[in-house]
Amino acid sequence: MSFGSPYTTLPDFEYHKPTTLDEVLRLLKEYGDDAKLMGGGVGLIAFMKERLMSPAHVIDVKEVKELKLLDNTTGRGLSIGAAVTLSQLLEGGVLKEDYTVLHEALSKVADPMIRRRATLVGNLCEAIPWVDSPPALIALDASVAIAGHDGRRSVPVSGFIRGPVDIDLGPSEVVTSVDIPQTKGANSAFEKFTGGSEFSLASVAVMVSNGGRNRRARVVYGSVNSMPIRSAEVEEAIKDGITPGSVRKAADLASEKIECVDDVLATAAYRKHLLKVITTKVLRRMMSQ
Amino acid sequence: MREITVTVNGRARKRMIKDNELLLDFLRERLEVRSVKAACWRGECGLCTVMLEGHLVKSCLVLAVEADGREVRTVEGITNDGDLAPIQKAFVNHGAAQCGFCTPAWVLATHELLRVNPHPSDADLVEATSGLVCRCGTYNQIREAVAEVSAASKVRRQPKENLARA
Numbered sequence: 001m002s003f004g005s006p007y008t009t010l011p012d013f014e015y016h017k018p019t020t021l022d023e024v025l026r027l028l029k030e031y032g033d034d035a036k037l038m039g040g041g042v043g044l045i046a047f048m049k050e051r052l053m054s055p056a057h058v059i060d061v062k063e064v065k066e067l068k069l070l071d072n073t074t075g076r077g078l079s080i081g082a083a084v085t086l087s088q089l090l091e092g093g094v095l096k097e098d099y100t101v102l103h104e105a106l107s108k109v110a111d112p113m114i115r116r117r118a119t120l121v122g123n124l125c126e127a128i129p130w131v132d133s134p135p136a137l138i139a140l141d142a143s144v145a146i147a148g149h150d151g152r153r154s155v156p157v158s159g160f161i162r163g164p165v166d167i168d169l170g171p172s173e174v175v176t177s178v179d180i181p182q183t184k185g186a187n188s189a190f191e192k193f194t195g196g197s198e199f200s201l202a203s204v205a206v207m208v209s210n211g212g213r214n215r216r217a218r219v220v221y222g223s224v225n226s227m228p229i230r231s232a233e234v235e236e237a238i239k240d241g242i243t244p245g246s247v248r249k250a251a252d253l254a255s256e257k258i259e260c261v262d263d264v265l266a267t268a269a270y271r272k273h274l275l276k277v278i279t280t281k282v283l284r285r286m287m288s289q
Numbered sequence: 290m291r292e293i294t295v296t297v298n299g300r301a302r303k304r305m306i307k308d309n310e311l312l313l314d315f316l317r318e319r320l321e322v323r324s325v326k327a328a329c330w331r332g333e334c335g336l337c338t339v340m341l342e343g344h345l346v347k348s349c350l351v352l353a354v355e356a357d358g359r360e361v362r363t364v365e366g367i368t369n370d371g372d373l374a375p376i377q378k379a380f381v382n383h384g385a386a387q388c389g390f391c392t393p394a395w396v397l398a399t400h401e402l403l404r405v406n407p408h409p410s411d412a413d414l415v416e417a418t419s420g421l422v423c424r425c426g427t428y429n430q431i432r433e434a435v436a437e438v439s440a441a442s443k444v445r446r447q448p449k450e451n452l453a454r455a
Contacts, residue, residue, distance in 0.1 A: 007330055007331075008327070008330045009309070010309040010310075010311065011309065012307070012308075012309055013308060013309055014308055015308040015309075015352065015354050017354075041350060041351065041352065041355075042332060042350045045311075045349075045350050045351075045352070046331055046332065046350070048309075049330065049331065058308075058352075060352075060355065062355075087344075110332075110420065111335070111419040111420025111421075112345070112416065112417060112419070112420060113335060113338060113345045113346055113347050113420045114332055114347065114350070114420060116344050116345065116346055117346055117347075117350060117351070198333070
């Protein structure tokens with residue numbers, strides 16, 4: 001019998017399945033701190049099994065009409081509703097051309113069966129340091145749209161993640177979408193090293209916009225510290241072009257300047273070595289594109 | 290407790306459940322569908338894989354209540370005439386089951402892969418089954434079984450460039 005053994009059952013909770021955003025906000029007002037929002041559930045269910053979370057109420061947002069939207073209107077960028085799954089994003093091909101860095105990051109998340117359930121917003125809201133979507137979203141300058149009783153607000157992803165498993169979201173608020181500005185003509189890519197485990201030991205997301213004289217680069221590292229880290233030094237090194245020389249310089253700077261942590265997965269020294277490897281790898285690939 | 294109705298392999302099944310019950314437990318314990326295996330309980334091994342509304346999912350990461358009013362298919366439901374599906378025959382031919390514990394999940398996943406993509410490349414197979422584990426290590430035999438079904442398929446093999454566009 002599986003019932004009753006540790007790590008296999010879930011704590012008691014009441015399940016709610018609202019279909020409109022108003023209903024979600026009403027449920028959050030009523031249950032607030034005692035409630036957890038559920039997208040695909042792959043994170044929440046795992047956390048509940050480990051008793052890291054024991055909400056009295058689970059609010060499933062999968063069938064909320066407003067949150068299922070995936071808006072790719074030309075000129076306005078891409079808006080990804082909170083109920084949109086990773087499979088939808090990958091199979092629909094919406095990311096492939098203009099948001100390559102996110103496409104590459106998501107296509108390596110877990111496996112196809114998990115991606116069928118997992119949502120991008122759920123992945124982001126976990127704010128686990130080794131999750132791959134935040135660096136890619138920060139490289140794309142994405143922001144998070146939030147709805148609450150006092151109205152709506154928007155925060156950049158870089159500010160939304162406040163620390164490990166800590167996000168800028170009140171108990172009666174809900175993330176409605178992740179919005180990515182138009183990046184036509186930009187060159188972007190993602191690289192990570194897992195060493196065969198399920199977790200990234202180091203990841204890098206790069207975007208270079210081809211705005212003539214206004215060339216800008218955004219380089220974000222993940223999985224090496226408690227939060228994604230942007231590197232102004234590496235960005236400066238590749239701003240004027242990705243060449244064999246600038247790649248070498250960028251890789252050295254990444255290894256030198258980015259602060260890494262020692263933990264059970266890897267030592268800081270090993271992570272610093274990996275930064276050099278993945279920076280070289282991602283930039284060489286972008287150079288040949 | 291609440292009552293849910295789930296159509297499992299074409300048959301509507303009505304049961305009382307608790308909100309915190311997993312689809313995995315609902316299938317194994319309440320309906321006694323034992324081909325759905327419970328092993329890691331955390332979405333890593335893939336042995337509890339079922340089809341929910343036509344898509345492969347890991348049932349240890351799905352609430353039973355989420356399947357209310359929906360359709361679930363397990364390995365028992367991949368053929369409706371009681372005969373073995375081509376991939377099942379190929380598993381037998383190639384000895385692609387050793388201890389057999391993971392076999393239902395692998396059969397279901399490879400059956401679905403071949404339905405969507407009758408001529409999967411090695412990379413397609415590895416990607417499609419990357420969420421499944423076989424601790425006996427029958428991966429090579431599974432690869433041979435998939436190749437056999439692919440070779441026998443009447444669907445014409447498409448040139449590579451067409452596949453890339455599809």
